[in-house]
Each structure stands twice: as structure tokens, then as C-alpha cells.
Amino acid sequence: MRVKVYTDGGSRGNPGVAGSGSVVYGPGGETLAEIAYVVGQKSSNNVAEYTGLIRGLEAAAELGATEVEVYMDSKLVIEQMAGRWKIKHPDMKKLALEARDLAARFSTVTYTWVPRAKNKKADELSNVAMDAAAKGAAPGIVGEAEQNAQKDASAEKDHVVAGPAHWSGHDAPRTRFVLLRHGQTAQSVEKRYSGTSDPELTDTGREQARRAAAAVAAMGPIDVVVSSPLARARETARACAEVLGGVDVAVEEGFREVDFGAFEGLTRAEASERFAEEFGAWEASTSVAPPHGESLTQLHRRVTRARLALQEKHAGKTILVVTHMAPIKSVIRQALGVGGEVFRHVFLDLASVSVVEFYGDFGVVRCVNDVSHHR
Structure with a gap:
């Protein structure tokens, strides 16, 4: 038998x-x-x-x-x-x-x-x-x-036990966004601005991706996997897709990292020294972009459009989005309904997991920067 x-x-x-x-x-x-x-x-x-x-x-x-x-x-x-x-x-x-x-x-x-x-x-x-x-x-x-x-x-x-929809009075279907930051790269080790550049994961980054993938799989069913087009995110997403049973990974341009322009590849100290005036203005306002780069306000609009499109297409589903620090902060900001101060006052570790839910246009933040899977 x-x-x-x-x-x-x-x-x-x-x-x-x-x-x-x-x-x-x-x-x-x-x-x-x-x-x-x-x-x-x-x-x-x-x-x-x-x-x-x-x-x-x-x-x-x-x-x-x-x-x-x-x-x-x-x-x-x-x-x-x-x-x-x-x-x-x-x-x-x-x-x-x-x-x-x-x-x-x-x-x-x-x-x-x-x-x-x-x-x-x-x-x-x-x-x-x-x-x-x-x-x-x-x-x-x-x-x-x-x-x-x-x-x-x-x-x-x-x-x-009632959930957020009950307490807020919203009856729209819950669309859950599991937000995963990519693993370590050589530029993150050296604390360099890494936006449009496209480094791959280090060996440590690949191990972080595997641990994060296991943690995501343990959270429950994932219906859709979406990745930023950049290599470090796509590699992390592939690790997740393998653990989740070989699901397809859709690449979404809207979730790429912010464009740091002239600051790309520099450390904070190098950028502030070489571009003292421009760097000071950039740090002081989310609406100011680095020379030849993208402001956080512009990024926020881009990521909001991408999130809304995903929510409309996959309403009521759980979506894993593998992306970068600034786009994840943007989604958290969207759920909180607050201003650009989120970008300065929230930090996200490499290969960390955050969870945000939307009930129609009502957002709820369930988890920010979970790294327990790395301990």
C-alpha cells in the first residue's frame, strides 16, 4: 500500500x-x-x-x-x-x-x-x-x-477576535503587503548610497536572503511575489520564490530604489564634503533632489502609484514586495497617512520584514523592521 x-x-x-x-x-x-x-x-x-x-x-x-x-x-x-x-x-x-x-x-x-x-x-x-x-x-x-x-x-x-477592519469600520477586502528589504551588498557594507547602481548580493547577503525567505514562508500563504528590477532585490526575491514553491516573480519598475544622482556610490561623509550646499538642502527637505537625482517626494509618488496598481490588480491577496529602504518607507508612510518625516525617523535593516495592510484606502501598519530570523 x-x-x-x-x-x-x-x-x-x-x-x-x-x-x-x-x-x-x-x-x-x-x-x-x-x-x-x-x-x-x-x-x-x-x-x-x-x-x-x-x-x-x-x-x-x-x-x-x-x-x-x-x-x-x-x-x-x-x-x-x-x-x-x-x-x-x-x-x-x-x-x-x-x-x-x-x-x-x-x-x-x-x-x-x-x-x-x-x-x-x-x-x-x-x-x-x-x-x-x-x-x-x-x-x-x-x-x-x-x-x-x-x-x-x-x-x-x-x-x-476582531481585526483592524472591524475597529476602523472598513469592510473593504484586506490586501496585505509583506515588504522585504534585499540582503547585503558590497556597497551596503561600505555604507555607500546605492540607488541606480546594481551590485549583487554578497555571500552574507545570500544567507540573509535565505533566512528571510524562510521567515516569509512561515507567515502563511503568499499569493503574489513582486521585485524591484535591481539585481540585489531580484536575487532576494528568487530565494523567496524557491522556498515558496517556485512561484513566479514579477518585476515592478515602480519599486526601484530612489535615484541618488551625484551622491550615488558615495558615503555620507563624502557626499557632504563634495556637495556641501546641495547635500544640506537634500537632507533638509524631502522635496529636494540630489544633483541629477530624484527627491523622496518624487519617489513617494512613484511608489504610491505602484502600490495602488498592485492593490487594484490583487485586491484581497497577500503580496510579497522585495525592494529597498526608501520604497518600503514610502508604503509605511502611505499606510500611516503622515508626512515625509517617516523617511528620516524609520530605519530598516538589511533583509528585514515589514507588514502593511490596506482596506480600500485605509492603511494599517502591522510590523516594521522584523529581523528576528537573523538571530
Whole structure:
């Protein structure tokens, strides 16, 4: 009998309270087993993910399966179990050996990565297990009655808690913009103005992009991915698209970085020394452009047009926009409905995530400069 095993695991705190979820589907797509498993009070995400795999394989064996297709949204576990990535951590080696011993019971086992959006049931079960762990439950399978009670409580909570649309009195569909700044480049290392120039990511920048991509995928389904036309943003967007399941990346000219004109490639000190009068005027007013460049007011108008076009085309969807510091500040400014002071008083780290929502013309800022995925 061929079965499909979907599995997931998570840790709140990494390490922290941890749980895993596993679902076994039969040849006709029917659900044969669901397991929510408390992993521990101080376990990592990877330990929880491996535990979910082991519980799923155990269930498949108990059901008499001979062929197993494993689906997970953990790139690490999938690549390690497929033998393409090395396993260095001792805890992971022990768990991987246990999983391989279980896999040897079947005639064939395949491992396939899927985006989190296609692994919702296992994710739900892992959260049930983490909820139980948070209440002090010992490691082990969460009972069916307790699982149902926690699912009901979660559903009731989701039903009664009102969101921004309720409190603001707006009933237009929510269009969510997940705004991701690109990773590190050589110019960002040297703190040089980088607008129209087109440097690629450094090795550090590529790692930042991979971490940010995983964080974005963990936020939930992404319907559309849009990128600035500049290489550093497109490369970061490609990393996200890969983790999200190979989705297409649309390039949007309106989200390119501000044109720094004569200041391009200079540090702040160099620009203020070479263009003292012009630099002072530029810093004093968002409506003043650098010589041969673009003012922040001009950028704001450009980004506003681009955001409105995306919102009209993808109303009610979640849109990932991979872009630069100034365009992200512009979208935050649009949601807040404030003046140009945002450009001076908000800072965005490399590969940081911000989230802004629009309900028609009403904007809400949900998150600014989240970099927890880099810690």
C-alpha cells in the first residue's frame, strides 16, 4: 500500500516548547492517521521537525504501508534525509539515523519539499502539540479529546477576535503587503548610497536572503511575489520564490530604489564634503533632489502609484514586495497617512520584514523592521 505522510514541527522560542504534527493519507486521499506529539519544553525547530517525520513513518508502518511519500516544508530535513546535505549536529544525526531505520522497513520512501501553505494540516497538529506543551504536558502523543478541545478553542478565538477592519469600520477586502528589504551588498557594507547602481548580493547577503525567505514562508500563504528590477532585490526575491514553491516573480519598475544622482556610490561623509550646499538642502527637505537625482517626494509618488496598481490588480491577496529602504518607507508612510518625516525617523535593516495592510484606502501598519530570523 502506498501512503503519503505530511509532517511538520515547531518550537516557540527555538529552543522552547515544541511539538510535531503528522498526517498519513491513503491511496485514495483518505486520512488514515493524525498525530499531534509533544516533543518537549526546551527543544529546537529541527528536533521537532525530525520528530514529526519519525512519528509519521511509525504510523505508516503500523498501517501496513509498503511505499511512502514524505512531504515536509523543512528544507533542512528533506535535503538531509535525501542525502544531499550533510548532518553535523549530534542531535540531528541521532534522529536522522532513527528515521532512516524506520524508512528501511518500506520498499520505497521519497522525500519532497512543499511550501507551508500546502502543509496546513500537519502545521495545525504541531500547534496543537505546542499548546499542550505550553500547558505542561509531558512528551508524547496528545489525546484525541484534548486535540479536539484545543482546535475548538483556537477556532473560537479566531472567530471572536476582531481585526483592524472591524475597529476602523472598513469592510473593504484586506490586501496585505509583506515588504522585504534585499540582503547585503558590497556597497551596503561600505555604507555607500546605492540607488541606480546594481551590485549583487554578497555571500552574507545570500544567507540573509535565505533566512528571510524562510521567515516569509512561515507567515502563511503568499499569493503574489513582486521585485524591484535591481539585481540585489531580484536575487532576494528568487530565494523567496524557491522556498515558496517556485512561484513566479514579477518585476515592478515602480519599486526601484530612489535615484541618488551625484551622491550615488558615495558615503555620507563624502557626499557632504563634495556637495556641501546641495547635500544640506537634500537632507533638509524631502522635496529636494540630489544633483541629477530624484527627491523622496518624487519617489513617494512613484511608489504610491505602484502600490495602488498592485492593490487594484490583487485586491484581497497577500503580496510579497522585495525592494529597498526608501520604497518600503514610502508604503509605511502611505499606510500611516503622515508626512515625509517617516523617511528620516524609520530605519530598516538589511533583509528585514515589514507588514502593511490596506482596506480600500485605509492603511494599517502591522510590523516594521522584523529581523528576528537573523538571530
